[in-house]
Amino acid sequence: MVLGGLLCGALPGCxxxxxxxxxxCSVDSDCNDLIEGHPLCxxxxxxxxxxxxxxxxxxxxxxxxxxxDFLNACSTSKYEPFDNCARLKVGCDKTVPIVLPPTMDxxxxxxxxxxxxxxxxxxxxxxxxxxxxxxxxxxxxxxAPLLLAAQKSxxxxxxxYRAVFQNASxxxxxxxxxxxxxxxxxxxxxxxxxxxxxxxxxxAGVAVNCLINATATATAAxxxxxxxxxxxxxxxxxxxxxxxxxxxxxxxxxxxxxIVQFGFSVxxxxxxxxxxxxxxxxxxxxxGKKPAGTQMLDAAPWIDASAYAIxxxxxxxxxxxxxxxxxxxTKFWGIDRLSTDNLRDTLLAATSSAASSSIGILSIDxxxxxxxxxxxxxxxxxxxxxxxxxxxxxxxxxxxxxxDGHYPLWGYVHFFTPLQPDGNPSPAANAIxxxxxxxxxxxxxxxxxxxxxxxxxxxxxxxxxxxxxxFALRDGFSCGCYFDFKANNKxxxxxxxxxxxxxxxxxxxxxxNYGYCEAK
Numbered sequence: 001m002v003l004g005g006l007l008c009g010a011l012p013g014c015x016x017x018x019x020x021x022x023x024x025c026s027v028d029s030d031c032n033d034l035i036e037g038h039p040l041c042x043x044x045x046x047x048x049x050x051x052x053x054x055x056x057x058x059x060x061x062x063x064x065x066x067x068x069d070f071l072n073a074c075s076t077s078k079y080e081p082f083d084n085c086a087r088l089k090v091g092c093d094k095t096v097p098i099v100l101p102p103t104m105d106x107x108x109x110x111x112x113x114x115x116x117x118x119x120x121x122x123x124x125x126x127x128x129x130x131x132x133x134x135x136x137x138x139x140x141x142x143x144a145p146l147l148l149a150a151q152k153s154x155x156x157x158x159x160x161y162r163a164v165f166q167n168a169s170x171x172x173x174x175x176x177x178x179x180x181x182x183x184x185x186x187x188x189x190x191x192x193x194x195x196x197x198x199x200x201x202x203x204a205g206v207a208v209n210c211l212i213n214a215t216a217t218a219t220a221a222x223x224x225x226x227x228x229x230x231x232x233x234x235x236x237x238x239x240x241x242x243x244x245x246x247x248x249x250x251x252x253x254x255x256x257x258x259i260v261q262f263g264f265s266v267x268x269x270x271x272x273x274x275x276x277x278x279x280x281x282x283x284x285x286x287x288g289k290k291p292a293g294t295q296m297l298d299a300a301p302w303i304d305a306s307a308y309a310i311x312x313x314x315x316x317x318x319x320x321x322x323x324x325x326x327x328x329x330t331k332f333w334g335i336d337r338l339s340t341d342n343l344r345d346t347l348l349a350a351t352s353s354a355a356s357s358s359i360g361i362l363s364i365d366x367x368x369x370x371x372x373x374x375x376x377x378x379x380x381x382x383x384x385x386x387x388x389x390x391x392x393x394x395x396x397x398x399x400x401x402x403x404d405g406h407y408p409l410w411g412y413v414h415f416f417t418p419l420q421p422d423g424n425p426s427p428a429a430n431a432i433x434x435x436x437x438x439x440x441x442x443x444x445x446x447x448x449x450x451x452x453x454x455x456x457x458x459x460x461x462x463x464x465x466x467x468x469x470x471f472a473l474r475d476g477f478s479c480g481c482y483f484d485f486k487a488n489n490k491x492x493x494x495x496x497x498x499x500x501x502x503x504x505x506x507x508x509x510x511x512x513n514y515g516y517c518e519a520k
Contacts, residue, residue, distance in 0.1 A: 139173020
């Protein structure tokens with residue numbers, strides 16, 4: 001059997017079985033000396049479970065599990081460690097907590113340039129549709145993929161709605177509805193206070209720039225309007241502690257959408273594969289440089305702050321990465337690329353000589369659409385032993401590590417809208433928020449959300465109640481099997497198709513949701 005073991009070791013996916021003709025084990029621990037990692041004892045034979053890394057936690061996750069238990073749970077996902085000791089000379093003594101160096105203020109406020117202004121649109125945003133069926137929205141600059149998903153659903157209504165959006169930032173999305181004097185939606189081309197012309201998606205899925213119709217909004221041309229919905233990838237109080245959503249008539253209500261993930265992205269020609277929370281602290285908190293007079297090392301190759309592509313301190317990418325890396329969002333090093341599209345394009349345009357020093361913080365949906373030219377780095381969080389991608393492998397789209405707590409850099413999409421005297425949003429705002437507020441999303445909408453590289457809440461195994469807070473096990477309506485089927489064209493192992501609940505005989509998966517037996 002030694003020869004058989006050697007052959008098996010050369011074949012991917014092969015289970016290592018020493019001798020199936022004799023009893024090898026009674027419990028899993030009997031296999032520890034025979035198979036490296038976390039073997040299983042199946043029918044008295046030791047089998048490689050392909051779980052890793054070697055020092056992972058095999059204990060089942062519970063409501064009492066700590067954040068590090070989620071981050072270090074055993075997994076079949078690919079992983080890549082970042083060696084803080086070798087790369088930064090921190091964390092070399094595993095028995096002592098890492099003490100990060102203090103952040104430093106960037107030398108200057110660095111701002112990039114946007115592409116040439118787009119021509120003034122000839123059409124108005126409410127052309128060809130009833131003005132009261134136009135939904136004006138403002139905020140997070142990476143919202144476009146989800147806007148397209150929502151518009152497909154809105155267009156199927158008996159009386160279709162049109163969602164009109166203008167790019168800005170997550171915190172501007174919060175301010176746009178909490179501060180009614182702000183009136184940010186204006187007919188402006190690209191500039192630092194507006195992400196370009198307002199736009200919507202037509203029935204062909206093409207973005208159409210448009211002018212905000214002054215007649216429909218009852219404002220003088222050019223003065224700006226208050227949107228019906230503010231869009232943010234952040235909680236309102238993250239942006240402004242005074243912005244507190246409520247549930248009473250006349251207050252601003254908060255509705256949750258799917259999960260949007262962010263990543264540290266580099267050009268595909270970069271030789272870097274992973275990054276740690278500690279390295280991100282050095283890069284975005286100190287320009288990649290070590291403190292003088294210490295034995296620490298620079299965060300090579302990321303030591304040129306002009307090669308950092310970031311957004312401003314109102315953007316979710318900066319805020320969430322700052323919380324992860326313990327860098328104040330107002331002290332980020334790098335060049336504000338002013339829009340998510342421009343940030344992506346900056347990384348794509350990096351020359352071969354600059355590829356190794358280039359890095360940006362990009363929402364994963366934008367990275368996923370450019371995988372041939374951009375690479376998301378494996379992310380190793382604080383107190384995490386190795387780094388993970390959002391997906392189980394570089395070639396998959398299953399977002400497994402986001403869904404189960406191995407990948408922490410994500411937030412919920414938030415919709416903020418005023419409540420009318422009857423305690424409900426306006427009919428136009430309700431057409432959007434209700435679609436995402438329902439526990440069971442319309443199947444067409446959930447398909448479009450998945451296609452946009454976002455994760456519907458029903459596919460998540462973990463949840464959060466605060467910004468970048470610790471994970472808890474999620475409870476409620478579930479659609480993990482269906483998500484896997486749509487994302488990777490096949491359901492995960494153990495998933496069973498169904499036509500009704502009667503087909504789901506496993507007590508652990510009794511509910512038939514979107515054609516698959518699920519937990520709830």
